[in-house]
Amino acid sequence: MKSASRFVGLFFAVLVSVTGQDGLTGTWRAEDVAFAPWTFTLNAEGARMTGTVSQGGSAGTTTTALTGATAIYDGAIERNNVSFKCDSPDGGRTIAFSGVIKGDIITFTREVKVQPGGYPGMNGIYGVSGATHFAAKRILASTVAPSAPETALRPAPAAAASAGTPSVDLRVVFLGTGTPNPDPDRSGPAVAVVAGTQAYLVDAGPGVVRRARAAADRTQINALRPPALTFLFLTHLHSDHTLGYPDLIFTPAVVGRGKPLEVFGPKGTQELTGHLMAAWKKDMDVRINGLEHGDANAYKVNVHEISPGVAYKDANVTVKAFLVKHATWDQAFGYRFETAGRSIVISGDTAPTPSVAEACNGCDVLVHEVYCSPSGQEASAYYKAAHTSAAELAAIAAQAKPKLLVLYHQLFSGCTEATLLQQVQQKYAGAVVSAKDLDIY
Numbered sequence: 550m551k552s553a554s555r556f557v558g559l560f561f562a563v564l565v566s567v568t569g570q571d572g573l574t575g576t577w578r579a580e581d582v583a584f585a586p587w588t589f590t591l592n593a594e595g596a597r598m599t600g601t602v603s604q605g606g607s608a609g610t611t612t613t614a615l616t617g618a619t620a621i622y623d624g625a626i627e628r629n630n631v632s633f634k635c636d637s638p639d640g641g642r643t644i645a646f647s648g649v650i651k652g653d654i655i656t657f658t659r660e661v662k663v664q665p666g667g668y669p670g671m672n673g674i675y676g677v678s679g680a681t682h683f684a685a686k687r688i689l690a691s692t693v694a695p696s697a698p699e700t701a702l703r704p705a706p707a708a709a710a711s712a713g714t715p716s717v718d719l720r721v722v723f724l725g726t727g728t729p730n731p732d733p734d735r736s737g738p739a740v741a742v743v744a745g746t747q748a749y750l751v752d753a754g755p756g757v758v759r760r761a762r763a764a765a766d767r768t769q770i771n772a773l774r775p776p777a778l779t780f781l782f783l784t785h786l787h788s789d790h791t792l793g794y795p796d797l798i799f800t801p802a803v804v805g806r807g808k809p810l811e812v813f814g815p816k817g818t819q820e821l822t823g824h825l826m827a828a829w830k831k832d833m834d835v836r837i838n839g840l841e842h843g844d845a846n847a848y849k850v851n852v853h854e855i856s857p858g859v860a861y862k863d864a865n866v867t868v869k870a871f872l873v874k875h876a877t878w879d880q881a882f883g884y885r886f887e888t889a890g891r892s893i894v895i896s897g898d899t900a901p902t903p904s905v906a907e908a909c910n911g912c913d914v915l916v917h918e919v920y921c922s923p924s925g926q927e928a929s930a931y932y933k934a935a936h937t938s939a940a941e942l943a944a945i946a947a948q949a950k951p952k953l954l955v956l957y958h959q960l961f962s963g964c965t966e967a968t969l970l971q972q973v974q975q976k977y978a979g980a981v982v983s984a985k986d987l988d989i990y
């Protein structure tokens with residue numbers, strides 16, 4: 550009897566642990582709810598859980614702000630019950646989810662809390678269905694664990710968003726926040742600005758196509774799938790920003806892009822492109838004229854060497870290029886992306902220059918390169934001529950007045966990410982975050 554009850558207890562403990570781990574980790578999708586589909590990527594870690602939530606985009610004429618993968622927090626698992634929260638990317642609302650897992654179904658209840666001053670549109674989350682309960686069905690039993698699930702896709706701080714209600718039609722996805730230093734957690738510099746159903750890449754550091762695929766898998770933003778990558782804006786031609794350029798030319802072509810790559814960049818972009826096409830000439834010949842029957846159109850690159858001003862415009866977005874100052878490069882650009890509802894400015898690599906603050910001028914998001922202010926010693930002459938220190942960036946941000954400042958291409962020589970952030974915050978009171986790969990703002 551005694552041993553039998555111990556057996557039952559052990560059996561129960563095993564069952565609970567199975568439910569807590571394998572029973573939850575994976576991708577779940579809810580179809581029968583407003584703004585469907587909702588996709589939950591959940592990751593059990595004992596009694597804790599991490600993951601992301603994203604919604605389909607719109608219900609009737611109402612659009613949701615949760616289309617990107619939004620990080621969840623306060624995730625807890627107890628037996629078959631799960632609970633977690635997430636904040637809308639503008640920080641205006643918090644949604645608390647609680648669910649009961651039964652096999653491949655989680656039945657969720659959700660409660661929405663609008664923060665004081667927050668955008669009340671979140672009430673529309675109930676949308677046409679009016680439902681407060683809905684079911685999510687497991688579509689994938691497990692998922693590739695994010696390298697840093699707690700932070701990789703965390704939402705922008707509420708302070709960042711209280712200044713306005715960002716329209717969801719323009720977002721920046723960090724594909725790579727690295728530098729020439731081959732840090733395995735930070736791919737080469739590349740960001741994707743997503744407007745409407747199109748992604749516009751800025752720079753193509755090493756790893757760019759694989760990071761775009763990772764971002765697409767996590768967020769369900771199909772514009773980031775490799776065959777959909779058709780636009781590239783180069784800030785300058787330094788190798789850390791262009792080693793992924795041949796990857797972006799050829800990999801999507803092999804997997805079905807079906808269109809030429811449109812590339813905008815400084816003087817020299819055409820010459821660089823010509824050399825790359827010559828280098829892979831034999832590969833293209835084999836793929837297009839061999840048994841693969843590759844699409845010749847997909848292997849074309851249309852290069853546009855641009856001048857400051859409007860570099861590109863379509864129904865989704867207007868892209869303005871502005872000159873920045875990057876050591877002895879004859880031409881280096883920053884870019885401003887704008888829609889009717891939102892603006893995102895990317896500094897490129899630059900020493901302090903007034904053009905960045907002018908281009909931002911109250912923009913929603915300023916993405917800026919930065920290095921740690923050296924303690925007690927002068928920065929090298931190269932750093933001073935090519936890049937921007939934390940203290941210098943604080944001064945630029947005070948002029949530019951972005952609603953959110955995002956540090957990227959962080960040069961961590963002699964400091965940690967926390968120190969770098971502190972150095973900016975010591976002299977700048979606005980909202981600031983330090984980007985990691987696959988963050989979205």
Ligand SMILES: [Zn+2]
Binds near residue numbers: 785787
């Ligand atoms: Zn550079």
Ligand SMILES: [Zn+2]
Binds near residue numbers: 728738790898
């Ligand atoms: Zn660089």
